[in-house]
Amino acid sequence: MTAEDTVAGVTARAVDGDGRISITLQVNGREQRIQVRPHHTLLEVLRNELGLTGPREGCGVGMCGACTVLVDGRPVSGCLLPAALAEGHELTTIEGLEGPNGELHPIQQAFVDHTGFQCSYCTPGFILTSKALLAEQPDASRDEARAYLAGNLCRCGSYVKILDSVMDAKERLKG
Amino acid sequence: MDSHPSFAPSGTQMQVPGMLDANLRVRGRVQYAMDAKMPGMLHAKLLRSPHAHARLVSIDASRARALPGVIAVITGPDLADRDDIYPYYGPIFRDQSVLVMDKARFVGDPVAAVAAIDLDTAQAALDLIDVEWEELEPVLSLDDALAASSIVHDEPPRLGQTFADIIVRTEANSNICNHFKLRKGDIEDGFAKADHIFEDVFTSPPVQHVPMETHNCVAWWENGVLRLISATQMPFSVRAQLAEIFKVPQTRVRITVPTLGGGYGAKTYAKVEPVTAVLAQVTGRPVRLHLTREEEFVTITKHGMQIRMKTGVTRDGKIVARHSTCYFNTGAYADIGPRLIKNGGFGTGGPHKIDNVWVDSYAVYTNLAPAGAFRGYGVSQAAWAYESQMDMIADRLGWDPYEFRMKNLLNEGEPVMTGEPMYDAHFKDLLATAAERIGWDANVKAVRHGNKVRGKGLSVIIKASVTPSTSSASVKLNEDGSLQILSSAVEMGQGAETTLSVLGGEVLDLRLDQVSITHPDTDFTPYDQGTSSSRNTYSMGTAVKMAVEDIKQQLFKLASDELEVAIGDLEVFKGRVQVKGVPERSVGYGDLVRKARAGNLLATAVYASNGGLDPETGQGIGSVHWHQAAGAAEVEVDLDTGRIEVLKYHAGVYAGRIANPAQAELQTEGNIAFGLGQALYEEMIYDGGQLQNGNLGDYMIVSIEDMPKQISLDVLERHESHDIHGIGETSLPPCMPAVGNAVFRATGVRILDLPITPEKVLRGLRAIARPQAHGQEIDA
Numbered sequence: 001m002t003a004e005d006t007v008a009g010v011t012a013r014a015v016d017g018d019g020r021i022s023i024t025l026q027v028n029g030r031e032q033r034i035q036v037r038p039h040h041t042l043l044e045v046l047r048n049e050l051g052l053t054g055p056r057e058g059c060g061v062g063m064c065g066a067c068t069v070l071v072d073g074r075p076v077s078g079c080l081l082p083a084a085l086a087e088g089h090e091l092t093t094i095e096g097l098e099g100p101n102g103e104l105h106p107i108q109q110a111f112v113d114h115t116g117f118q119c120s121y122c123t124p125g126f127i128l129t130s131k132a133l134l135a136e137q138p139d140a141s142r143d144e145a146r147a148y149l150a151g152n153l154c155r156c157g158s159y160v161k162i163l164d165s166v167m168d169a170k171e172r173l174k175g
Numbered sequence: 176m177d178s179h180p181s182f183a184p185s186g187t188q189m190q191v192p193g194m195l196d197a198n199l200r201v202r203g204r205v206q207y208a209m210d211a212k213m214p215g216m217l218h219a220k221l222l223r224s225p226h227a228h229a230r231l232v233s234i235d236a237s238r239a240r241a242l243p244g245v246i247a248v249i250t251g252p253d254l255a256d257r258d259d260i261y262p263y264y265g266p267i268f269r270d271q272s273v274l275v276m277d278k279a280r281f282v283g284d285p286v287a288a289v290a291a292i293d294l295d296t297a298q299a300a301l302d303l304i305d306v307e308w309e310e311l312e313p314v315l316s317l318d319d320a321l322a323a324s325s326i327v328h329d330e331p332p333r334l335g336q337t338f339a340d341i342i343v344r345t346e347a348n349s350n351i352c353n354h355f356k357l358r359k360g361d362i363e364d365g366f367a368k369a370d371h372i373f374e375d376v377f378t379s380p381p382v383q384h385v386p387m388e389t390h391n392c393v394a395w396w397e398n399g400v401l402r403l404i405s406a407t408q409m410p411f412s413v414r415a416q417l418a419e420i421f422k423v424p425q426t427r428v429r430i431t432v433p434t435l436g437g438g439y440g441a442k443t444y445a446k447v448e449p450v451t452a453v454l455a456q457v458t459g460r461p462v463r464l465h466l467t468r469e470e471e472f473v474t475i476t477k478h479g480m481q482i483r484m485k486t487g488v489t490r491d492g493k494i495v496a497r498h499s500t501c502y503f504n505t506g507a508y509a510d511i512g513p514r515l516i517k518n519g520g521f522g523t524g525g526p527h528k529i530d531n532v533w534v535d536s537y538a539v540y541t542n543l544a545p546a547g548a549f550r551g552y553g554v555s556q557a558a559w560a561y562e563s564q565m566d567m568i569a570d571r572l573g574w575d576p577y578e579f580r581m582k583n584l585l586n587e588g589e590p591v592m593t594g595e596p597m598y599d600a601h602f603k604d605l606l607a608t609a610a611e612r613i614g615w616d617a618n619v620k621a622v623r624h625g626n627k628v629r630g631k632g633l634s635v636i637i638k639a640s641v642t643p644s645t646s647s648a649s650v651k652l653n654e655d656g657s658l659q660i661l662s663s664a665v666e667m668g669q670g671a672e673t674t675l676s677v678l679g680g681e682v683l684d685l686r687l688d689q690v691s692i693t694h695p696d697t698d699f700t701p702y703d704q705g706t707s708s709s710r711n712t713y714s715m716g717t718a719v720k721m722a723v724e725d726i727k728q729q730l731f732k733l734a735s736d737e738l739e740v741a742i743g744d745l746e747v748f749k750g751r752v753q754v755k756g757v758p759e760r761s762v763g764y765g766d767l768v769r770k771a772r773a774g775n776l777l778a779t780a781v782y783a784s785n786g787g788l789d790p791e792t793g794q795g796i797g798s799v800h801w802h803q804a805a806g807a808a809e810v811e812v813d814l815d816t817g818r819i820e821v822l823k824y825h826a827g828v829y830a831g832r833i834a835n836p837a838q839a840e841l842q843t844e845g846n847i848a849f850g851l852g853q854a855l856y857e858e859m860i861y862d863g864g865q866l867q868n869g870n871l872g873d874y875m876i877v878s879i880e881d882m883p884k885q886i887s888l889d890v891l892e893r894h895e896s897h898d899i900h901g902i903g904e905t906s907l908p909p910c911m912p913a914v915g916n917a918v919f920r921a922t923g924v925r926i927l928d929l930p931i932t933p934e935k936v937l938r939g940l941r942a943i944a945r946p947q948a949h950g951q952e953i954d955a
Contacts, residue, residue, distance in 0.1 A: 053206070056209075058387045059871035064387065097202075102202065112198060118845060119388070120434075152879070154387075157844055
């Protein structure tokens with residue numbers, strides 16, 4: 001790694017002896033300055049550098065949604081985004097959804113009440129994508145939710161109760 | 176418990192949520208094995224064979240070892256030199272080595288392992304390992320394997336000690352590694368009585384479990400004890416294997432298991448643990464191995480299978496004989512294949528009363544990824560054959576598939592294929608409900624709207640649960656009256672810990688918040704055979720109930736002295752022992768424990784089911800009880816594109832007693848998702864032994880949009896029953912034939928090889944356009 005290296009779309013910057021660059025991320029409302037290798041994904045950095053284990057790798061190629069992070073409110077696969085490209089954006093992980101004392105967000109509460117999960121590995125991704133859905137389409141129909149959530153995979157197949165959760169969350173958010 | 180809808184088992188004060196730790200789960204804070212962090216932990220990567228079948232000529236890891244940040248590299252030949260390690264494992268045969276020692280047997284067979292300070296370094300080191308291979312003729316299909324021009328395992332497989340009941344028949348210079356036989360009645364006489372005989376060949380491809388959490392573990396050595404945190408469904412099986420590998424007593428291996436991110440059979444038996452443990456030993460540091468999705472695909476799979484099924488029926492619609500020849504492709508290493516062929520083999524008998532059955536079921540080695548336990552355990556492949564054939568026979572003879580099934584489904588007390596009488600039979604109820612819910616009409620085969628045509632299909636299956644099997648549990652009743660359950664049941668999303676807490680707590684009429692349950696820890700939680708085979712709620716549940724019942728009797732004895740009444744006059748009510756019907760004369764559990772100066776009351780119970788099959792006839796006790804399910808599908812097929820949409824699906828399953836309604840529904844819905852994937856999309860596609868679609872971009876699993884918009888469930892409960900039937904897998908096998916039968920009724924296209932893709936449907940439509948019958952009747 002040399003100082004000339006660039007990451008697509010990011011200005012060249014100093015690389016330390018360990019091949020790391022310094023970046024600043026806004027995660028769940030907090031500014032975090034960290035050293036990362038330029039090829040490290042946002043998912044790797046959230047998990048390994050910031051200790052946030054809610055985002056999880058499921059496929060590594062942006063197909064399953066288990067690593068979903070909200071980037072300025074929109075769902076993005078954390079496994080595809082180089083961490084350096086997330087600078088300057090508001091990042092929200094599942095850990096950022098609850099209140100200061102662990103109070104559940106209405107979407108989270110709906111998933112609890114309907115048991116919208118089994119192994120729950122994919123649950124943070126589903127909840128974050130649902131949050132984006134209900135922000136964009138507060139009156140989303142069940143069919144619209146199906147289409148919007150199609151990029152999140154649940155191998156346990158809890159889909160019926162996930163949809164029940166999202167439809168209930170919609171009402172709660174209007175409440 | 177702030178949960179709704181909650182469930183109150185009758186006669187108790189319990190409010191049961193879907194999942195005890197739901198709050199943690201929706202906050203993303205539940206911890207999986209991969210979230211464990213150890214000080215000084217190293218990261219492992221595996222170098223894998225690029226060849227399906229190749230002799231290892233030489234391997235040189237010196238350049239990799241010299242890379243800064245690499246702490247250790249081990250190779251197969253390194254292990255061969257070590258006297259303190261027995262480098263083989265596998266649940267039946269010790270046919271898999273920790274790393275390739277002599278030859279690689281599938282593309283992806285690990286040949287070297289690196290431990291480094293970070294993953295980047297470990298990955299970089301793989302490129303610096305020089306391997307010379309001599310390619311051998313690969314065995315890429317069942318046909319290759321049976322031709323035996325190339326042999327996957329040159330030596331006869333080393334038999335392990337794991338299973339007392341396993342029947343093993345190996346043949347020299349053959350790729351067949353086991354043969355299961357079932358001989359019921361007189362097969363020749365049976366076919367002689369038949370008016371019509373049909374013979375068809377069905378195939379199912381290898382598919383992968385795709386647990387969202389891939390296989391992973393952390394291993395380290397602490398004062399001579401091997402410690403692991405592992406995502407496994409079978410901590411005791413893994414412990415036994417590791418003790419054998421390191422030649423130490425089982426007390427020097429300790430495995431803890433946090434919640435799993437899905438298992439579905441993939442995480443049964445040792446997988447990533449042996450190599451990780453060796454790396455931890457060599458480096459003296461904690462080591463994590465966490466497979467990528469691509470690696471997961473070649474770690475363990477569902478058996479590809481071919482079944483030749485011959486069935487004889489009388490002109491009045493009774494099945495009188497069935498002959499099945501089954502070949503299970505178990506891949507490069509047998510895993511549990513030699514045992515699974517038994518369930519898949521006798522499974523071809525189906526839920527029908529057939530007096531004469533003959534089955535030969537074979538586990539066959541090939542140079543493909545190993546196959547093992549997969550949700551359904553051989554029954555999916557068997558049911559695809561017999562439930563497809565039921566409709567084919569009905570169609571050829573002009574019968575209603577519903578009536579044909581009704582005429583042959585097992586009644587109470589009639590012998591199942593393994594000879595024992597069926598009890599608690601509900602096949603006909605399940606089928607009747609399925610037909611009603613899907614709107615079955617014998618007179619309407621297909622409904623066409625423009626270029627789209629709709630049709631409906633039915634199926635009914637029978638499945639065993641592993642028999643004999645053993646679970647044990649310990650319980651402690653504390654001085655405050657709270658109950659602690661020590662169980663090795665693995666929570667993998669099925670709600671095991673919630674359900675066991677309910678089953679234990681209700682014996683003492685406790686609130687759920689007064690009950691706690693541990694994750695498996697082989698040092699402290701007692702033995703369990705494994706969380707598999709839909710056995711946990713029944714088998715471990717029985718052990719837990721027996722142990723808590725023991726505590727209850729201890730409490731009654733103490734209370735009898737305290738209250739000066741006979742034990743027979745006592746009952747439990749809301750955490751207290753009372754004189755029957757007299758709450759004023761009662762004493763709290765905690766008071767009894769304290770007065771006894773016991774510290775805590777302790778009890779342990781073992782539940783071991785009995786059974787097993789005769790090795791020559793396959794007759795005996797095949798299952799402690801038989802799992803029963805029905806499925807019904809309505810599909811719409813686009814005649815221009817062949818695309819299939821499942822509009823409606825109904826799943827019926829017999830549950831005996833339901834311990835957790837939310838989880839019962841979730842598992843049944845999950846089976847629908849699993850089954851529709853296997854019906855329509857899932858297939859591991861190989862080219863020359865190279866997997867072509869080992870990632871979630873190319874390998875399709877069911878998404879929320881693929882689910883039918885109309886789903887109905889019939890989780891059948893018999894309220895007077897205390898017999899809990901496992902339902903984790905039961906409603907899966909009906910899916911594939913129900914869809915296949917619906918596609919046939921809609922289009923006339925009969926698909927014999929899964930999955931039912933648009934290409935196959937279009938090809939079938941074209942074939943029908945030419946005047947040519949599909950399927951054939953043999954002269955009886």
